[in-house]
Amino acid sequence: MTDAITVLGARLRFGETAALESVSVSIPQGACFGIVGESGSGKTTLMRAMLGLQRLDAGEIRILGTPLQQGRAALRQRARVVQPIFQDPAASLSPRSRIRTLMNEVGTVLKEPHAATHERLLVILKRLGLPDSVIDKYPHEISGGQARRVAIARALLVKPSILIADEPTAGLDVSVQGDLLNLLQDIRRAENITLVVISHNLAVVRLIAENAIVMRAGRVVEGGEVGPLFASPRQSYTRELFAAWPSLASNNKGR
Amino acid sequence: MNEAMWALKRICSERDGRLGLTFTIAILAFALLGPLVSPDPNVLDIKARFAAPGLAHLLGTDNLGRDLLARTSVGTRYALTLAVLIVVISSVIGSLIGIVAGIAGGWVDRAVTAVFDIVNAFPPLILAFALIALYGKGSATFVLLVTVVFIPQFGRMARARARTLRNLSFIEAERMLAVHPVTIVVRHYLPNVAGPIIVLASMNLPVVIAFEASLSFLGFGVQPPKSSLGTLIKDGFVSINQSWWPTVTAALVLAVATLGATLLGEALRRVIDPKSAGAR
Ligand SMILES: Nc1ncnc2c1ncn2[C@@H]1O[C@H](COP(=O)(O)OP(=O)(O)O)[C@@H](O)[C@H]1O
Ligand SMILES: [Mg+2]
Numbered sequence: 151m152t153d154a155i156t157v158l159g160a161r162l163r164f165g166e167t168a169a170l171e172s173v174s175v176s177i178p179q180g181a182c183f184g185i186v187g188e189s190g191s192g193k194t195t196l197m198r199a200m201l202g203l204q205r206l207d208a209g210e211i212r213i214l215g216t217p218l219q220q221g222r223a224a225l226r227q228r229a230r231v232v233q234p235i236f237q238d239p240a241a242s243l244s245p246r247s248r249i250r251t252l253m254n255e256v257g258t259v260l261k262e263p264h265a266a267t268h269e270r271l272l273v274i275l276k277r278l279g280l281p282d283s284v285i286d287k288y289p290h291e292i293s294g295g296q297a298r299r300v301a302i303a304r305a306l307l308v309k310p311s312i313l314i315a316d317e318p319t320a321g322l323d324v325s326v327q328g329d330l331l332n333l334l335q336d337i338r339r340a341e342n343i344t345l346v347v348i349s350h351n352l353a354v355v356r357l358i359a360e361n362a363i364v365m366r367a368g369r370v371v372e373g374g375e376v377g378p379l380f381a382s383p384r385q386s387y388t389r390e391l392f393a394a395w396p397s398l399a400s401n402n403k404g405r
Numbered sequence: 406m407n408e409a410m411w412a413l414k415r416i417c418s419e420r421d422g423r424l425g426l427t428f429t430i431a432i433l434a435f436a437l438l439g440p441l442v443s444p445d446p447n448v449l450d451i452k453a454r455f456a457a458p459g460l461a462h463l464l465g466t467d468n469l470g471r472d473l474l475a476r477t478s479v480g481t482r483y484a485l486t487l488a489v490l491i492v493v494i495s496s497v498i499g500s501l502i503g504i505v506a507g508i509a510g511g512w513v514d515r516a517v518t519a520v521f522d523i524v525n526a527f528p529p530l531i532l533a534f535a536l537i538a539l540y541g542k543g544s545a546t547f548v549l550l551v552t553v554v555f556i557p558q559f560g561r562m563a564r565a566r567a568r569t570l571r572n573l574s575f576i577e578a579e580r581m582l583a584v585h586p587v588t589i590v591v592r593h594y595l596p597n598v599a600g601p602i603i604v605l606a607s608m609n610l611p612v613v614i615a616f617e618a619s620l621s622f623l624g625f626g627v628q629p630p631k632s633s634l635g636t637l638i639k640d641g642f643v644s645i646n647q648s649w650w651p652t653v654t655a656a657l658v659l660a661v662a663t664l665g666a667t668l669l670g671e672a673l674r675r676v677i678d679p680k681s682a683g684a685r
Pocket of ligand 1: 164167168169187188189190191192193194195196
């Protein structure tokens with residue numbers, strides 16, 4: 151089967167900083183894939199490159215076997231396949247539009263009647279534990295936790311086959327981090343979505359992902375199946391990352 | 406609408422804001438109501454040339470015996486209409502050009518910025534002279550030409566804002582959804598650029614009023630028999646030895662109008678865009 155996302159020899163510099171340096175990754179379809187690394191290791195940059203928001207200096211990216219292309223037609227096609235959940239979900243909702251307007255835009259792009267979009271939205275909102283009343287609110291009128299779920303709802307409304315979530319648990323209480331991850335996992339299974347989870351927290355990736363890569367200073371330092379990868383990390387860097395986040399991992403070992 | 410009410414309340418809560426609002430309302434009332442309580446501004450009454458203010462002519466008459474209250478209020482109305490028209494057109498066009506340049510980046514951005522720089526390099530009055538010399542006099546051309554002079558300011562501000570917005574998550578999220586570019590500009594850029602643009606527009610209103618007055622004073626603006634504040638000051642100035650009040654009245658109205666608009670603009674900026682208020 152073709153990979154959900156293939157990255158081949160990606161290289162990108164911001165001035166002196168090597169944000170990405172010969173990064174090659176294969177993300178298989180239908181599973182959960184983790185990208186882990188300390189802050190500034192290039193995870194968000196890699197995601198933006200995968201989404202076509204950031205051009206590479208060199209290298210190639212393929213989504214379901216199709217190379218990334220510029221242009222509106224390519225963008226429209228890509229939008230139906232891959233959707234992001236940005237690190238600050240509240241900031242990813244346009245501040246002067248009602249949630250209803252933002253959701254209807256998805257319907258317009260999909261050329262779907264607004265009534266049909268609305269029907270699907272209600273189902274998704276229920277699933278994410280959001281009250282219907284958020285629809286008529288402005289982004290600043292809902293809580294941060296709700297905004298995060300609204301951003302997820304909007305991405306799901308597109309019915310993408312790939313979802314890339316940047317630090318989905320950042321800023322969340324440890325007690326609800328697991329809940330959100332389980333919710334994402336359930337949705338992924340039910341909708342047969344490829345889920346890419348980016349986190350600086352190794353425990354998060356270990357909990358939810360089947361395969362993962364570890365990034366440092368723009369490079370992939372190791373990767374593979376999560377079990378063996380984190381049971382006996384070859385790199386001392388990975389061991390250090392692991393040591394930094396023991397709590398969630400041990401909390402959730404029994405799950 | 407709620408935001409407008411909120412802004413109005415905030416403006417009224419400070420002294421300069423109240424003063425600016427009072428002046429502005431007074432000028433608007435003068436411009437709107439003046440013509441109702443005075444005779445036709447163009448009727449000549451040669452026997453009553455240079456009449457002093459009195460019952461028949463509340464502000465006296467000019468060298469042709471025309472009623473000065475009528476002429477000054479009509480001139481004010483004309484000046485305000487022109488100024489608002491020019492500011493509105495140039496801010497809308499400037500914002501759209503600026504946003505598109507900011508989004509597009511690359512050579513489009515460089516070309517637009519270069520044109521803005523060239524237009525800005527000329528002192529506005531000189532540029533307006535040149536354009537009027539080329540394209541002739543008349544209200545429509547006048548509005549058009551002065552608009553061109555004022556577009557770059559709005560364009561630069563909108564462009565700078567757009568370049569910031571372009572990299573924010575919510576714009577990128579719209580792009581990732583493949584929402585139509587026109588929708589993105591109108592629904593997601595414009596409202597978020599509007600605040601500083603409205604402030605700049607209100608700050609520019611007195612500038613355009615004074616600008617129009619200077620051009621009319623020099624004979625490049627409004628053409629007779631129409632009157633604007635500039636032509637009134639000039640006409641009064643020519644016959645200042647016979648009577649001084651026509652010039653003084655028109656100058657006073659001009660002063661109150663620009664002062665009111667300036668105070669109001671400053672107050673609006675402190676309300677809408679407090680970060681930049683201390684800067685200038
Ligand atoms: N737009 C940018 N301009 C300049 N440097 C950037 C930009 N985006 C990211 N970087 C730099 O690239 C490196 C990787 O950043 P990022 O991908 O955000 O890391 P992570 O998401 O892993 O924390 C960092 O050193 C960061 O400072
Ligand atoms: Mg990041």
